[in-house]
Amino acid sequence: MRQYEHTLWGRMYASADGSVRDLWIPSLGRAKKSRPAAELAAVAQVMAYGTPTPRRKARTEPPPTATDGRDLPDLVRVFDFGCADGLFERLLAEGPAEAKQRFEDDGAPAFRAAATGAGTRPGESCVECKAIAGCADLKRTPELWGGKPQAVARSRQSVSAWDLRLYGECPAQYHLVRQLHLNDLSAEGAGARRGRAVDTLLNERHGERPVRGCRERQSLDTAGIRAKTGLDDASAGEAAGMLAEHRLFCPLNGLANDEQVLVQHRVTAYVPELDVVVLAVPDLVHTYRGRWIWRETKTAARPLWEGSSLLRSYPQLALGVLLFHAGALGNDPRRSWVELEHLREGHGESRLERLDPGRAENVDEARAVIAELAQPLLDDTTYEPRTGRHCHGCQARTWCRPGTAYVTDHPHPGVPGTGTTDRGDTHG
Numbered sequence: 001m002r003q004y005e006h007t008l009w010g011r012m013y014a015s016a017d018g019s020v021r022d023l024w025i026p027s028l029g030r031a032k033k034s035r036p037a038a039e040l041a042a043v044a045q046v047m048a049y050g051t052p053t054p055r056r057k058a059r060t061e062p063p064p065t066a067t068d069g070r071d072l073p074d075l076v077r078v079f080d081f082g083c084a085d086g087l088f089e090r091l092l093a094e095g096p097a098e099a100k101q102r103f104e105d106d107g108a109p110a111f112r113a114a115a116t117g118a119g120t121r122p123g124e125s126c127v128e129c130k131a132i133a134g135c136a137d138l139k140r141t142p143e144l145w146g147g148k149p150q151a152v153a154r155s156r157q158s159v160s161a162w163d164l165r166l167y168g169e170c171p172a173q174y175h176l177v178r179q180l181h182l183n184d185l186s187a188e189g190a191g192a193r194r195g196r197a198v199d200t201l202l203n204e205r206h207g208e209r210p211v212r213g214c215r216e217r218q219s220l221d222t223a224g225i226r227a228k229t230g231l232d233d234a235s236a237g238e239a240a241g242m243l244a245e246h247r248l249f250c251p252l253n254g255l256a257n258d259e260q261v262l263v264q265h266r267v268t269a270y271v272p273e274l275d276v277v278v279l280a281v282p283d284l285v286h287t288y289r290g291r292w293i294w295r296e297t298k299t300a301a302r303p304l305w306e307g308s309s310l311l312r313s314y315p316q317l318a319l320g321v322l323l324f325h326a327g328a329l330g331n332d333p334r335r336s337w338v339e340l341e342h343l344r345e346g347h348g349e350s351r352l353e354r355l356d357p358g359r360a361e362n363v364d365e366a367r368a369v370i371a372e373l374a375q376p377l378l379d380d381t382t383y384e385p386r387t388g389r390h391c392h393g394c395q396a397r398t399w400c401r402p403g404t405a406y407v408t409d410h411p412h413p414g415v416p417g418t419g420t421t422d423r424g425d426t427h428g
């Protein structure tokens with residue numbers, strides 16, 4: 001028989017008479033307003049019926065026996081605390097009987113599934129996973145971009161298009177935002193909010209079954225978008241223009257019922273010689289008459305910039321080409337496409353670009369693009385700040401003295417190169 005122990009992490013307090021127990025869970029940015037039902041159930045159960053224990057030295061030491069029922073508290077409370085702004089949210093306040101019920105309803109089924117489940121789900125957790133060597137479900141893609149292993153041994157790292165972009169702008173930004181998860185709580189810019197709203201509306205529509213192309217749907221007007229997304233009038237109007245443009249380019253237009261359509265599908269690959277997990281979430285992946293098609297959709301204020309190649313301007317396309325080429329989606333690379341849908345507000349201003357991962361010159365360029373971006377990231381150990389226009393939109397600027405000074409000296413952001421909103425920014 002296997003014995004399981006439920007434990008809690010956080011700041012725990014009890015009133016002197018033992019009638020009230022509190023748990024404060026710190027969150028790095030703002031306090032979370034809610035947590036998954038199973039998590040709250042597990043927390044309530046331990047708070048009500050658990051007992052304080054010193055940290056045990058060895059895993060083999062038996063856990064202490066639980067409270068025998070005589071010292072139960074009357075009330076347990078759980079708070080989420082925002083370390084960045086000092087505000088908190090109360091997540092629950094209840095007695096042991098309610099906690100027990102909650103655990104039976106929401107906690108036990110989740111615990112049973114976790115304790116008996118044997119499936120694998122490759123993704124971000126592969127970075128910390130100790131069983132990666134024996135995992136058959138994580139796709140191996142050796143020499144994905146031909147990177148060089150590091151001279152010094154380091155722990156496993158992950159690489160996504162978002163990581164590459166943040167690092168390319170500034171190593172310190174990447175380190176603070178992606179590795180330390182620091183956030184200055186500043187509000188998203190209007191462009192990013194609009195991009196996220198378009199993103200959400202498209203995912204919602206593309207995720208509906210049976211599959212239907214957006215051309216066959218009624219278009220959303222400004223008022224409808226405002227109501228659904230909370231955007232202001234101007235942004236909702238721009239989003240309406242972009243969605244109208246998308247109706248022409250929708251990859252699902254006229255798609256047969258038996259084709260596969262995967263919205264925000266997670267693609268994970270492992271580069272063994274670098275000990276790197278590659279993570280990508282294409283906006284849409286679908287089949288079309290035996291082909292696999294990877295579609296990235298960008299919303300933009302400005303036209304597609306012609307000064308640089310598509311793969312260079314959008315490294316996620318380069319990652320898509322390489323992952324397809326390596327067969328990371330279980331596909332035949334000679335029968336796949338990577339597409340960029342570049343949406344603008346004005347009628348007829350949007351574009352659809354297509355790249356063939358079966359063509360050697362595309363693969364070579366994609367390798368060069370990713371190698372150039374990924375190698376410095378993987379080799380870096382100091383993450384020095386590099387100031388520039390991106391400081392204006394940096395989520396970690398509060399924590400960065402050079403960035404703060406740069407913005408003071410350059411109060412206007414200037415003209416961005418491509419002016420696009422990266423839908424990938426909304427992940428993670």
Ligand SMILES: [Zn+2]
Nearest residue numbers: 213214250251
């Ligand atoms: Zn569509």
